[in-house]
Amino acid sequence: MLPPAFAEKVEDIVPVEQDSKEQVEEQTYVDVSVMSVWAEPNNTRKLDAPALSNPVQPWEWTESMTLDDKLWLVGNLDTQALYGMEVEVLKEEGDWTKVAVEGQSTPLHEEGYPGWVPSRQLSESTNFAKMQDRDMASTTASTAFLYEEKELETEIIEVSFNTRLPVVSEQEDKVMVATPSDGNKWMAKEDITVYEDIEAIPAPSATDLVETAESFMGLPYLWAGVSGFGFDCSGFTHSIYKAHGITIPRDSSVQAEQGEHVARSDLQAGDLVFFARNGGTGDVHHVGMYIGNGEMIHSPNSRSTVEKVVIDESDYANSYHSASRYLPNES
Incomplete structure (x- = not known):
């Protein structure tokens, strides 16, 4: 207790x-x-x-x-x-x-x-706990406010992308959600999507994943971050997939071990690309999302922000390790 x-x-x-x-x-x-x-x-x-x-x-x-x-x-x-x-x-x-x-x-x-x-x-x-079988309001904005009243005037707390709260009631442009200890609050519908449960989240396309990742361009890196207030590299990929109903491991080294391993020549948008020490032969230490045309989007390090880079022209050009696919092959 x-x-x-x-x-x-x-x-x-x-x-x-x-x-x-x-x-x-x-x-x-x-x-x-x-x-x-x-x-x-x-x-x-x-x-x-x-x-x-x-x-x-x-x-x-x-x-x-x-x-x-x-x-x-x-x-x-x-x-x-x-x-x-x-x-x-x-x-x-x-x-x-x-x-x-x-x-x-x-x-x-x-x-x-x-x-x-x-x-x-x-x-x-x-x-x-009793509310967990209700419909779920999943935050799709990078951050969003919970409000005290349905007029959405008094901001109570700013929550992150991927925050999921049980729906108490739903109106045309707003929803009432339950909170862990502060009763019921209101959210603007433009900041969320309501699902029956996690299984009801539609299977994403590669384009869906890339567009969600691109919405965080310029967000400063934060070691250990998994939120719209800052991501680390694997927190970024973990969170993008989670937003689309797909659970992948938290850390890059484990993300690299799971999924379907794909050759570099077969990369598709949405695949995760991994980088390792010792010229790509050592321990995996970084992950990005491949977006096509030899580019990836990633949250690189504490000196930078979420960005797109051409892999072969980036600081990771000589440390490519492997790639994993967590989506079915596109036909």
């Missing part, structure tokens, strides 16, 4: 009608717009305060960091999780909780990507 101070704040989510005999277990959910998952507890800096609070201030955090500040994150920050995502609690230590992030597959833990988070950023909720 989480410390009482960090348990669910309110219980005003509209409940789902249930058989009186049916019991829904209390689950643990991410209670901030984007939750950073750290390698160790209590190993953060003063400048990380906007990422450790509840609510968080992701833009304030990322925009305040120098290049050296960003490079420090390598090895200290492992991944991120989005508002409303379920996590498995593994261990508690003071004001920190070790969790496994469900939906981010990794050999590191069978339940999901493991790491440490401030306990204040988690919420235990039975009501939110």
Whole structure:
């Protein structure tokens, strides 16, 4: 159990009608717009305060960091999780909780990507758990606001691309969604797509994947990032595929091991291309998405932003390793 101070704040989510005999277990959910998952507890800096609070201030955090500040994150920050995502609690230590992030597959833990988070950023909720069989509002904008009222005037929280929340009610141009601990809020329909469930997300074409990736052109890189506030290389590819209903591993090295391996001469748009140390023969350390004509789109490093490059003219020209396809071959 989480410390009482960090348990669910309110219980005003509209409940789902249930058989009186049916019991829904209390689950643990991410209670901030984007939750950073750290390698160790209590190993953060003063400048990380906007990422450790509840609510968080992701833009304030990322925009305040120098290049050296960003490079420090390598090895200290492992991944991120989005508002409303379920996590498995593994261990508690003071004001920190070790969790496994469900939906981010990794050999590191069978339940999901493991790491440490401030306990204040988690919420235990039975009501939110009951809502999980409702229609799902999936955020398609790079970021979007949740509003207090249906007039969409009072901004409550800015959430990321790929944030998925249960739909309470739906109107012509807006929807009411449930949140983990703050009751029901409103979202503009232009920022979301409503699906019955994850399985109802249409199978994408290569063009769909590329267009989604291109919508983030110019977004600054963030080590361990998986959100519209900043991606790392594999967080970028993982998130693009996830938005289209396809779950792939979280890290580039594991992404390279799965999918259908394809020869470089057979590359198609949407394929993932991997790069490795020692001239492409060593450990995989980078991934991009092939977009055709010898180009890829990727989130390269802390010095740069999401960009398109010609592979053979890029810094990765001499480190090509392999490619994997997670879409069926196009006819």
